[in-house]
Amino acid sequence: xxxxxxxxxxxxxxxxxxxxxxxxxxxxxxxxxxxxxxxxxxxxxxxxxxxxxxxxxxxxxxxxxxxxxxxxxxxxxxxxxxxxxxxxxxxxxxxxxxxxxxxxxxxxxxxxxxxxxxxxxxxxxxxxxxxxxxxxxxxxxxxxxxxxxxxxxxxxxxxxxxxxxxxxxxxxxxxxxxxxxxxxxxxxxxxxxxxxxxxxxxxxxxxxxxxxxxxxxxxxxxxxxxxxxxxxxxxxxxxxxxxxxxxxxxxxxxxxxxxxxxxxxxxxxxxxxxxxxxxxxxxxxxxxxxxxxxxxxxxxxxxxxxxxxxxxxxxxxxxxxxxxxxxxxxxxxxxxxxxxxxxxxxxxxxxxxxxxxxxxxxxxxxxxxxxxxx
Amino acid sequence: xxxxxxxxxxxxxxxxxxxxxxxxxxxxxxxxxxxxxxxxxxxxxxxxxxxxxxxxxxxxxxxxxxxxxxxxxxxxxxxxxxxxxxxxxxxxxxxxxxxxxxxxxxxxxxxxxxxxxxxxxxxxxxxxxxxxxxxxxxxxxxxxxxxxxxxxxxxxxxxxxxxxxxxxxxxxxxxxxxxxxxxxxxxxxxxxxxxxxxxxxxxxxxxxxxxxxxxxxxxxxxxxxxxxxxxxxxxxxxxxxxxxx
Numbered sequence: 001x002x003x004x005x006x007x008x009x010x011x012x013x014x015x016x017x018x019x020x021x022x023x024x025x026x027x028x029x030x031x032x033x034x035x036x037x038x039x040x041x042x043x044x045x046x047x048x049x050x051x052x053x054x055x056x057x058x059x060x061x062x063x064x065x066x067x068x069x070x071x072x073x074x075x076x077x078x079x080x081x082x083x084x085x086x087x088x089x090x091x092x093x094x095x096x097x098x099x100x101x102x103x104x105x106x107x108x109x110x111x112x113x114x115x116x117x118x119x120x121x122x123x124x125x126x127x128x129x130x131x132x133x134x135x136x137x138x139x140x141x142x143x144x145x146x147x148x149x150x151x152x153x154x155x156x157x158x159x160x161x162x163x164x165x166x167x168x169x170x171x172x173x174x175x176x177x178x179x180x181x182x183x184x185x186x187x188x189x190x191x192x193x194x195x196x197x198x199x200x201x202x203x204x205x206x207x208x209x210x211x212x213x214x215x216x217x218x219x220x221x222x223x224x225x226x227x228x229x230x231x232x233x234x235x236x237x238x239x240x241x242x243x244x245x246x247x248x249x250x251x252x253x254x255x256x257x258x259x260x261x262x263x264x265x266x267x268x269x270x271x272x273x274x275x276x277x278x279x280x281x282x283x284x285x286x287x288x289x290x291x292x293x294x295x296x297x298x299x300x301x302x303x304x305x306x307x308x309x310x311x312x313x314x315x316x317x318x319x320x321x322x323x324x325x326x327x328x329x330x331x332x333x334x335x336x337x338x339x340x341x342x343x344x345x346x347x348x349x350x351x352x353x354x355x356x357x358x359x360x361x362x363x364x365x366x367x368x369x370x371x372x373x374x
Numbered sequence: 375x376x377x378x379x380x381x382x383x384x385x386x387x388x389x390x391x392x393x394x395x396x397x398x399x400x401x402x403x404x405x406x407x408x409x410x411x412x413x414x415x416x417x418x419x420x421x422x423x424x425x426x427x428x429x430x431x432x433x434x435x436x437x438x439x440x441x442x443x444x445x446x447x448x449x450x451x452x453x454x455x456x457x458x459x460x461x462x463x464x465x466x467x468x469x470x471x472x473x474x475x476x477x478x479x480x481x482x483x484x485x486x487x488x489x490x491x492x493x494x495x496x497x498x499x500x501x502x503x504x505x506x507x508x509x510x511x512x513x514x515x516x517x518x519x520x521x522x523x524x525x526x527x528x529x530x531x532x533x534x535x536x537x538x539x540x541x542x543x544x545x546x547x548x549x550x551x552x553x554x555x556x557x558x559x560x561x562x563x564x565x566x567x568x569x570x571x572x573x574x575x576x577x578x579x580x581x582x583x584x585x586x587x588x589x590x591x592x593x594x595x596x597x598x599x600x601x602x603x604x605x606x607x608x609x610x611x612x613x614x615x616x617x618x619x
Binding site: 027057 | 487498
């Protein structure tokens with residue numbers, strides 16, 4: 001391989017000539033030592049005979065330098081370019097845009113903050129309309145397909161149940177167990193000082209059944225599933241697969257949204273139950289080791305003071321959470337634009353929105369329960 | 375006689391039990407436009423991917439710019455990569471960047487040019503491939519198929535490569551765009567002194583812009599000759615290929 005030398009510009013005083021040499025290419029033109037042109041006479045000759053190699057970037061650099069000299073009032077004469085390089089030089093000189101297009105400053109910065117607030121509100125409104133449309137479409141699809149079991153795609157529903165439910169069992173069980181331990185430990189510290197050890201069953205049971213079980217489940221499912229739904233539908237949209245479904249006369253809602261929503265509604269109560277189970281196991285374990293309450297006593301106490309009713313209050317949250325997570329995930333998937341970037345963007349958004357809505361909904365449930373004295 | 379820019383000798387490629395290439399030989403001369411044709415599944419893309427170091431061949435030697443790319447240091451490989459450009463079949467423009475940023479991307483990463491120089495050069499490349507200047511501000515998804523192909527071509531010549539690979543550049547373009555694209559290829563070769571390797575099925579396009587055409591079949595290069603001669607070749611596979619068009 002020929003070692004490429006750096007481009008060089010040397011001045012020959014006698015002939016008022018700049019000798020250009022070396023390799024004028026895209027990798028080297030940033031290293032050019034542009035000479036001081038202050039003390040130049042009116043005409044100057046550029047001798048290019050010794051330029052070894054010149055690519056379009058090199059030609060560009062040469063042209064730009066000539067332009068600069070011209071603005072300083074120096075006449076330039078170009079010498080010694082071989083025919084090939086002359087051809088390239090002329091092509092570049094002709095093709096080089098005379099002036100760069102004006103920068104289209106990002107439109108948003110031109111507007112006042114008031115405009116921005118309005119714009120954001122409008123976008124949120126559009127999003128609201130969008131999710132409403134999706135809900136309507138989903139209900140319509142289900143209504144239309146009532147009585148046609150084939151249209152409910154049992155296999156898709158089952159695979160969704162497996163993906164979103166069964167696969168989540170280990171992580172859900174472990175986290176719930178740990179939360180149970182932490183809960184019992186924190187409450188046990190307080191109870192111990194009052195000698196009210198046995199209340200641990202009541203307190204941790206209430207907390208786990210009513211709040212922690214449903215919430216932990218919802219958080220894990222939102223993180224795992226809502227993002228997966230968005231990424232799947234988003235990539236399908238990017239790949240024009242959604243359009244393909246539409247043109248076949250098949251409804252994307254029927255194939256992609258309905259099985260996910262139905263699957264999640266079916267599996268969610270079971271997931272909460274699973275989380276309850278492991279949460280109680282965790283606090284039971286901690287009660288035994290820290291407060292010396294036997295498993296039997298703990299469970300008897302749990303049954304008497306908490307009972308099935310509190311567990312059911314937690315389980316009632318399941319359908320709402322399930323629908324929320326599935327809808328947000330699917331909706332954000334359909335919102336994906338036409339770049340790989342927007343898949344990531346919408347996936348983040350779907351998880352954040354799902355979590356946000358879950359916590360709001362949970363608060364609404366608390367209000368309803370307290371209004372009903374449950 | 376011009377030197378060879380790529381020399382492929384005794385190349386073997388095997389996927390599982392299936393031979394794609396067996397004892398394949400091909401030389402590509404400096405400054406020529408060479409097309410590679412052959413039936414579907416004959417291993418055209420595999421061949422290009424082997425040369426581009428995207429895929430390790432089973433056996434054989436590939437020399438690019440006189441260096442054997444199968445036994446080469448990381449740095450030497452990077453130097454070679456900086457001397458070639460590739461135009462992918464589906465353009466492969468970065469969807470998150472607009473056209474000008476797409477062209478400037480390799481410059482930003484690989485050179486020390488300042489922003490104005492990069493923008494000027496990007497605009498120059500946009501003009502060279504025949505796109506209007508304002509296309510530089512558009513994102514790939516906003517461009518038509520033909521414009522995407524041109525934008526991708528502009529990106530592939532961003533670093534002024536000496537060697538350019540084009541994977542089915544005119545497939546999916548209308549006849550007018552295809553002809554303009556062929557003219558562009560010839561213009562680039564003539565003005566920027568490139569060597570160009572094209573994978574193509576478009577016989578009209580081959581007639582317009584190639585110097586030689588290599589026909590791949592049975593895992594070998596069956597013939598390398600100008601398209602007019604190749605059409606009269608008596609090898610049954612080649613005859614069959616052209617009779618169906």
